[in-house]
Amino acid sequence: MTEFIRNNRVAVIGAAVVLLACIVLTLVAGTDSDIVRKTTSILRFAWTFAIPLVLAALVGVIGERSGVVNIGIEGQILASAFAGFFVAAASGSVWIGILAGLLTGMVMGAFLAWLCVRLRMDQIIAGVVLNIVATGITSFYYVQGKSLPSGVPVWEVPLLSKIPIIGPVFFRGGPIALGTLVVVVGLVFALFHTRWGLRTRAIGEYPTAADTAGINVNLMRFVNVTMAGLLAGAAGAVLSMEQSSTFERGMSAGKGFLALAIMIFGAWFPGRAFFAALFFGLMSGLASQLQADKVVNIPQQFINLLPFVLTLIILSVAAGRVRPPAASGQPFVKGEGS
């Protein structure tokens, strides 16, 4: 424990400062004060906005850390949102719907892995294929007038949800929202403190080194990309079931691509991707709040544009400063390039 604190000093101090600020603010201003309500509401907006992005960015992180570029996340999200919603509607259970969403993401991940790892297809084209397939299928089989049998339950984490401001935002929500936090923490641990993580990073950086150390590079890439599909599935399910209760055509609305920008902004670290997504959400939330308060008067369309403008700015700043995994995007052929 002490070692953990010593190794993560910045994170621990940061968390303590935020916690303290929330408590002090609530004590000074009162729970029902305007400022506390507004802060909570902006933060809630930000986190809601961020959840699918975080999940999708992690899909990208796992893929590229293993050496596979996945630009088909958008398609995975869309198809999963579709499958989740309609399976839930048909089966009468949101749980079966969520499961269907997860599995759809995974199956599409396996399809991408098959194209990229097994057939060694160009990874960008394989991703585009995924996106086109998803758009086509979800538009063609779309039916109107269906609805979810029930809402997705909302859970509260005991104790943590009582923290002022932060508690109700992060520790109160549907299973996927809460699961996202677990996944972020879990992936940070897995990627940097386990055998799986070391090997995953090795096959994404220098696969021949992993190969000569006796690691099955292509099998590992296949499994990683496939399993990451579960997270893309969760991102889809959260859109059509947890955050709304309807499916619309083109519902993913570029979130899969935004997630790739977040992955880069987060320099391929899961933890940083989480904060990068939150930052995107915060900016959007702030703009909406200012608009609602009539502080600024900008047409809504420009506010909606904000994440994409931010993406442009961030990517142009980040370019050249962060370094992707060296073997990302390169198929591995045994025995080549000694």
Added chain:
Amino acid sequence: MAERILDIEGLVKVYGTVRANDGITLHVNRGEIVALLGENGAGKSTLVKQIFGLVIPDSGTISINGSVAKIKDPTDAIARGVGMVHQHFQLVPVMTVAENVVLGNEPLKGLRLDLSSARELVRTISERHGLEVDPDAIIEDLPVGTQQRVEIIKALSRKVELLILDEPTAVLTPQETDELLAVMKELAAAGTAIVFITHKLREVLAVADRVYVLRRGKTVGEVKASETDAAGLAQLMVGRTVVLQVDKEDPKVGAEVLKVTDLEVMDDRHLKAVNGFNLTVNAGEIVGVAGVEGNGQRELVEAIAGMRRPVKGAIALGGVDITLANPYQTHAAGLGHIPEDREKHGLVSDYSIADNLVLNRFDEPEFRNGPVRDTAAINANADNWIKTFDIRTPSGDLPASSLSGGNKQKVVVAREMSIEPRLLLAAQPTRGVDVGSIEFIHRRIVEARDRGAAVLLVSAELDEILGLADRIAVIHSGKVVKEMPAEGADRTHIGELMAGGH
């Protein structure tokens, strides 16, 4: 009798039509250092890759510790106590030393990677064998010599009994080399058997107990290092049963064409590969640069051809300074260049043979009508060269990739000769070429000389140099150590000079 750790019987590996290994038989004893000598393409790398399971033999047996081993992948080899340090290091650049050493064999504490015991492992091995390295350093921050040490530690951490080193000193500075040789001796004394590939005779004599010489996939010699010397090894290495005799008259030496003064050129690793090189080549003579590969020949050729920028010195062609010229400009100054690597620098494989034959002249009026290429002229040109150079192809329209090695080389030679160069720069002009084409290309080079061109021939084949050159310059460590007329040159003496002797 010493305990045999490795026994290889009649090993054969065929790639297409090339018999890379053609019945190799050798053995290695415990605690022994065995050197594999031979020219490029002699089959040394193929041989060791089979021992490490990276390549599967077609026939023959590999026995380890007395039992026949079918090694199907590196995991297999590692399990049998074989470790290999590859020529290109197999280390993940962004990871630490400790992480790299345990990769594939990670110590765990529950689910967690146990990095502190990984560090401990590195420290133990590095102390035991005097291989100093910081377990927490990031690989890409380390100099090559240290990276190699990490590779050795990685191999040792798997409890190796047989350590294979593939050209371990090729990337090292002389100091790092000496350190490595000391480590090798130390390991052997502790009972590890070592097989190492090298081109450098000095190292062989310094550490090896026994030497196997490979030529064209066969073991052509086995000597005890204590019973031979650099001259003996040089002879074994370059000696040929077939000596190619080229008929040529005495040269009619004319004016100075190429003058290289105090040239210094860096290699890709920013080490000085050419270091104070001086040479002149006159019209009507062939000057042969003899040397063991990796002594700056490649960088010298690239600098003259304009493909690499020298850091110091000057190159003049016919009195014109071309030190900083690009390949287009050197070509305009009258340089014909037969590059060492024809696949990479000599041809565009996907282009037709006809197009490849005009790569250096496609923009000349002869081959265009205004801005449009003159296909008829290009094809006529191709037909002409295909006939005069006897390039074996059904049509000039076929891609260059359809040709065999010898015919590809003929395309390159024909193209470079077509400009009637003032200076012909021929780097390894007959590498990987069949005997018939070798003779043909040699004849053409002599013809170019007789026409009055200056020829600079760089070759790793001493026979080629002795057969073709009028004057020989021996290169070692990036400079000319001796110049001599080819007539009456003693091959043993040249072999010694090439190896850095006197």
